Amino acid sequence: MDRPQLTAKKEILVETDGPVGLITLNRPEALNALNHGLMEQLVEALEDFEAAPPIRSIIIAGSERAFAAGADIKEMDQATVAQMSADPHLTRWDRVGKCAKPTIAAVSGFALGGGCELAMACDLIVASETAVFGQPEILIGVIPGAGGTQRLTRAIGKARAMELVLTGRRFTAREALSRGLVNRVVPVESFLSEAKKLAHEIAAKPPIAVKAARDAINKALDVDIDTGLTFERQHFYSLFDTQDQKEGMKAFIEKREPKFVGK
Numbered sequence: 001m002d003r004p005q006l007t008a009k010k011e012i013l014v015e016t017d018g019p020v021g022l023i024t025l026n027r028p029e030a031l032n033a034l035n036h037g038l039m040e041q042l043v044e045a046l047e048d049f050e051a052a053p054p055i056r057s058i059i060i061a062g063s064e065r066a067f068a069a070g071a072d073i074k075e076m077d078q079a080t081v082a083q084m085s086a087d088p089h090l091t092r093w094d095r096v097g098k099c100a101k102p103t104i105a106a107v108s109g110f111a112l113g114g115g116c117e118l119a120m121a122c123d124l125i126v127a128s129e130t131a132v133f134g135q136p137e138i139l140i141g142v143i144p145g146a147g148g149t150q151r152l153t154r155a156i157g158k159a160r161a162m163e164l165v166l167t168g169r170r171f172t173a174r175e176a177l178s179r180g181l182v183n184r185v186v187p188v189e190s191f192l193s194e195a196k197k198l199a200h201e202i203a204a205k206p207p208i209a210v211k212a213a214r215d216a217i218n219k220a221l222d223v224d225i226d227t228g229l230t231f232e233r234q235h236f237y238s239l240f241d242t243q244d245q246k247e248g249m250k251a252f253i254e255k256r257e258p259k260f261v262g263k
């Protein structure tokens with residue numbers, strides 16, 4: 001199996017809007033199928049945003065027609081077990097899930113297979129009315145490999161995840177909303193602006209507290225309640241070492257807006 005190197009062509013577009021970093025998937029000819037080049041560039045861009053102090057939240061967006069139609073089937077159809085196991089490709093989804101800054105998926109059109117998994121690796125999902133989710137891997141002889149069985153089950157429960165993964169059936173944005181997979185469903189023409197609005201809202205919050213809150217919420221998915229409560233409390237206490245806690249509480253008492261500095 002030939003592994004394509006990082007291509008000269010930009011598989012993603014990267015821009016900033018104040019404290020918000022925006023990564024747009026850019027393989028329209030393949031409905032943003034997530035090949036090696038695209039995912040490498042995505043992780044690089046994510047790491048650049050993580051390292052940039054002015055960036056406080058990150059959006060991953062696709063086009064109106066497709067967020068992403070999955071991992072690139074044409075890159076793996078002839079692969080062997082040994083080749084697949086030695087390939088770091090799928091760990092790039094894990095890296096998105098471990099991003100140190102809040103991430104929002106702006107989803108319109110197809111979010112299938114690895115595309116659905118990429119959206120679920122983000123903290124929040126803003127979906128357009130035309131968004132279509134699904135884990136159709138069973139239809140091509142495999143199973144989700146970038147987190148689908150784990151993240152979908154945690155998000156919507158065992159019975160529903162089981163049905164969707166075993167049948168490969170697609171589901172709409174409304175269904176995703178009613179099952180708690182996405183945060184909001186908005187008209188197609190405003191899915192990106194709504195994602196930006198949410199990203200700016202979060203970016204304005206004290207970043208150390210935002211990180212503590214994300215870490216604690218993510219912990220809730222993995223541990224028993226007592227361990228989770230202890231983890232939460234330690235993070236709560238640790239924030240009393242920050243300027244933003246002093247400023248936030250002082251501003252409340254003085255009946256004014258707080259000015260958070262990220263320290």
Ligand code: CAA
Pocket residue numbers: 029030031033034069070071072073074110112113114115117136137140143144145146147148
């Ligand atoms: N990989 C590679 N190419 C893909 C692709 C994918 N996942 N999805 C779409 N494309 C390509 C098509 O091959 C086609 O290219 P050509 O014009 O060169 O033939 C182009 O994108 C447009 O696609 P269609 O002509 O199929 O467009 P459509 O509107 O008729 O159908 C679709 C859209 C329903 C999304 C259909 O493309 C589709 O079913 N795609 C595959 C979905 C899928 O199975 N995803 C899971 C992939 S495996 C995976 O993700 C594993 C994992 O867990 C990580």
